[in-house]
Amino acid sequence: MFLNKKIATVFLLFTITLFSQKKIDTTKTTVLEEVVITGQYNPKSIKKSVHNVIVIKREQIENQAANNLADLLNFNLNLTVIPSSQTGKSTISFFGLNSQYFNILVDNIPLVSDNGLGNNIDLTQINLDNVERIEIVEGAMGVEYGANAVSGVINIITKNSIKTKWKIQTSLQEETVSNEYDWFDKGRHIQATNIANTINKNWFARIGFNRNQFAGFYNGRKGQNHYQNDGLRGYDWLPKTQNNTNALLQYKKENFKLSYKFEYFNELINYSDSSVRANIDTGSQTSNPSATDKIFKTNRFVNNVNLIGNLNSGANYNIALSYQQQKRYLNEFNYYILSKERSNETDEIYQSSKVFFSKGSINNLIKSNSFNFQLGYETKIISGFDTQASGDVTQKDKTQNQENYAFFGSSEFKVSEAFLLRPGIRYEYNSLFKSKLLASLSARYLMNNGFELRGNIGTSYRTPNFEELYYYFVDSNHDVRGNENLNPENGFTAFINLKKYSYINNTSLLNTIKFSYLDVVDKIDLAIVNASPLQYQYINIDAYKLWGITSENSIKKDNWTFNLGANLQGVSRIANNEVNAENDFLYSFQLNTSVNYKIKKWQTAISLLFKHNGSQQNYTASGVDTEGNAIFSKSTTSAYNWLDASIKKSFFNNNIQATLGGRNLFDVTNVNVSSVNSGGTHSSNNNSLLLGYGRSYYLKLLYNLNF
Numbered sequence: 001m002f003l004n005k006k007i008a009t010v011f012l013l014f015t016i017t018l019f020s021q022k023k024i025d026t027t028k029t030t031v032l033e034e035v036v037i038t039g040q041y042n043p044k045s046i047k048k049s050v051h052n053v054i055v056i057k058r059e060q061i062e063n064q065a066a067n068n069l070a071d072l073l074n075f076n077l078n079l080t081v082i083p084s085s086q087t088g089k090s091t092i093s094f095f096g097l098n099s100q101y102f103n104i105l106v107d108n109i110p111l112v113s114d115n116g117l118g119n120n121i122d123l124t125q126i127n128l129d130n131v132e133r134i135e136i137v138e139g140a141m142g143v144e145y146g147a148n149a150v151s152g153v154i155n156i157i158t159k160n161s162i163k164t165k166w167k168i169q170t171s172l173q174e175e176t177v178s179n180e181y182d183w184f185d186k187g188r189h190i191q192a193t194n195i196a197n198t199i200n201k202n203w204f205a206r207i208g209f210n211r212n213q214f215a216g217f218y219n220g221r222k223g224q225n226h227y228q229n230d231g232l233r234g235y236d237w238l239p240k241t242q243n244n245t246n247a248l249l250q251y252k253k254e255n256f257k258l259s260y261k262f263e264y265f266n267e268l269i270n271y272s273d274s275s276v277r278a279n280i281d282t283g284s285q286t287s288n289p290s291a292t293d294k295i296f297k298t299n300r301f302v303n304n305v306n307l308i309g310n311l312n313s314g315a316n317y318n319i320a321l322s323y324q325q326q327k328r329y330l331n332e333f334n335y336y337i338l339s340k341e342r343s344n345e346t347d348e349i350y351q352s353s354k355v356f357f358s359k360g361s362i363n364n365l366i367k368s369n370s371f372n373f374q375l376g377y378e379t380k381i382i383s384g385f386d387t388q389a390s391g392d393v394t395q396k397d398k399t400q401n402q403e404n405y406a407f408f409g410s411s412e413f414k415v416s417e418a419f420l421l422r423p424g425i426r427y428e429y430n431s432l433f434k435s436k437l438l439a440s441l442s443a444r445y446l447m448n449n450g451f452e453l454r455g456n457i458g459t460s461y462r463t464p465n466f467e468e469l470y471y472y473f474v475d476s477n478h479d480v481r482g483n484e485n486l487n488p489e490n491g492f493t494a495f496i497n498l499k500k501y502s503y504i505n506n507t508s509l510l511n512t513i514k515f516s517y518l519d520v521v522d523k524i525d526l527a528i529v530n531a532s533p534l535q536y537q538y539i540n541i542d543a544y545k546l547w548g549i550t551s552e553n554s555i556k557k558d559n560w561t562f563n564l565g566a567n568l569q570g571v572s573r574i575a576n577n578e579v580n581a582e583n584d585f586l587y588s589f590q591l592n593t594s595v596n597y598k599i600k601k602w603q604t605a606i607s608l609l610f611k612h613n614g615s616q617q618n619y620t621a622s623g624v625d626t627e628g629n630a631i632f633s634k635s636t637t638s639a640y641n642w643l644d645a646s647i648k649k650s651f652f653n654n655n656i657q658a659t660l661g662g663r664n665l666f667d668v669t670n671v672n673v674s675s676v677n678s679g680g681t682h683s684s685n686n687n688s689l690l691l692g693y694g695r696s697y698y699l700k701l702l703y704n705l706n707f
Helices: 002-019 058-063 069-075 466-470
Strands: 053-057 079-083 090-094 102-106 131-138 152-158 166-175 188-198 203-214 240-253 256-271 290-310 316-336 341-363 371-386 400-414 419-430 436-446 451-462 472-474 479-481 489-504 507-530 535-557 560-575 586-599 604-613 616-624 630-637 640-651 656-663 670-677 684-690 696-706
Touching (some): 053 058, 058 131, 058 656, 069 604, 188 696, 400 466
Parallel strands (some): 102 152
Antiparallel strands (some): 053 131, 079 090, 131 152, 166 188, 240 256, 316 341, 341 371, 400 419, 419 436, 436 451, 472 479, 535 560, 560 586, 586 604, 630 670, 640 656, 670 684
16 A cells, blocks of 8 residues: 555656646647536536536547446546446446445436436446447536435436438447357347438437347356256356347427437346256156256336427526336246256346436526526436345335425626636425435636636435335344435535646647545444344444545647546545444555557557556454454455557448457456454455456447438
8 A cells, every 4th residue: 555655646746747837839729629518507618617527428439349338437537347247237436435326317317227316327237329428527416416416427418410311320249258259158249220310400310229148257167058066057247138229309499409218228137056956857767957047137218308498588498307117027937957948937026116307497597797597496206116125024015105306506606707606505305304405616717827727515415225224134043124214324525626738839738636525424334233132234323534636647649649547545434333443544546547549541540548446445344242343354455457458440431440459458357355354363364356257359340321
């Protein structure tokens, strides 16, 4: 850890040196054509935005041949993609907080998940075929987006226009899984088709289909058809198949735009049990081996309506309506491996979420060059159940309901051409929890010599999830329960961002340094509530504090783009009622870099992306002492590195595009996790965490037809 701090200090000095460089060419101006919408009253350039918005462009998505969000976000600082080989899910840790603390939006509308709305999303379920760009805003966005926006939001902006009458796009992508590949039973196989039509000057339509088959990661195991009881049946990483269908219909006039978007998502995950029963028939001296297998199926329907327009007075309004439904099914059966027959088959819905969402806002109500304000409302009506989380207490699906109504408002004060100030406030009523009052204050100051300064302080909160509220698992050896009396967690964040644009001859430089602070109180955790008999329950006991410093630097010259960034952060997890708790700050370090080179003559782009994740320490409860108090031990996750590389070549005026690349070129699979019990010197323990399925290679072929 001392080495991490030393590297961070050197990097910080390097950044300060870049900030202090002399701007030689004073005739140039910063040209920022990128327009962002997340957290803005109206679409604005990045320079004029009150929030610091990180933009991932379509070009980067194509360079990485990214099919879903999990393919894309692994190289961003302060973001860590956390995959699960057994559930098939990939989620994000954002500023050290898990995926329950930030919102994922699609065109400013939160996406339904297994037991939430906008949070706790499986990244592999978000297809990127029709995505124009992705906008990331760091820090509490509670005023704009309400609950569960403690650490920030990720807003996925989809395409809603084309430059031609018709655009037909089809693609085929073949990818190895480590060194495993064949046409059907090994590797990853992706097919996609998208058709868009500008019907006339008012109407636009688009429809698309994507199929992503991941055949699993064997890693020495022998798959579904292995019939020996030697523990080798099944997969290290479960196979799954995803089908995504989406459609958009849009009507647009000069001051009015109405759109309807539909999406159907289907996913199948196959689990093959490693325990094989011989099923020997002594009379015929034959064997019919079988195993108890499972198929997990997810169906998601999304219906979004969006209305955007301008009134004659000059006021702008935006209204969104959404009805979304997601169900997860469990199909369990006795599978006869040789004959491929099934018996004792059961099929049930074990998770269900239904959501009605509506949000509206209006601004520009008064004509003023120095003052503007926005008023809005938001409604969420959620119902659902999670039999898996609530255990065997009733063996029945108990539907729970939650309603949330919010009103919010904010003002923009243009103190000068350079200085913009935005205070905001939000009131939320929740049918299960006490009402909340959230507030924020954001500021932007454009200084001389290309400097831009932004600051944000704000509050948000996280509502308890289904498991924390209703979990129930009690038998002769366990007593673990949820708690319907939990309070929401309260979060506070403060962010400062200093950015500098510079030009030296034909070279442009962008240097950014960010300071971040997060504080979460009433944090929910599983704690011992009774020592004898031993009982656990989710209660509000913890606090969480994070401070961090991030430096990001970009250099562009001719056809070259080089990016270099680093982040050092300290995290303290405070268990307020635990006698033996350790509350010291534990530090981690991240470094990322990327290089892009375009050979315009050959219509070729070469990309290289690297990220170093330094060792991460954490305190975890490892037992109880004689008085029933938890004993904590310090665990350390070893450092690891990700490296991706690709080359993209276009043919025939970009009608055909081929992308060849490799993922995880350092061949990361298992990362060591070691722990030492704080109660003794001889109680060390070593485990491993499965983070990847090794070095893989892909080839993507894409055909564009525009007319």
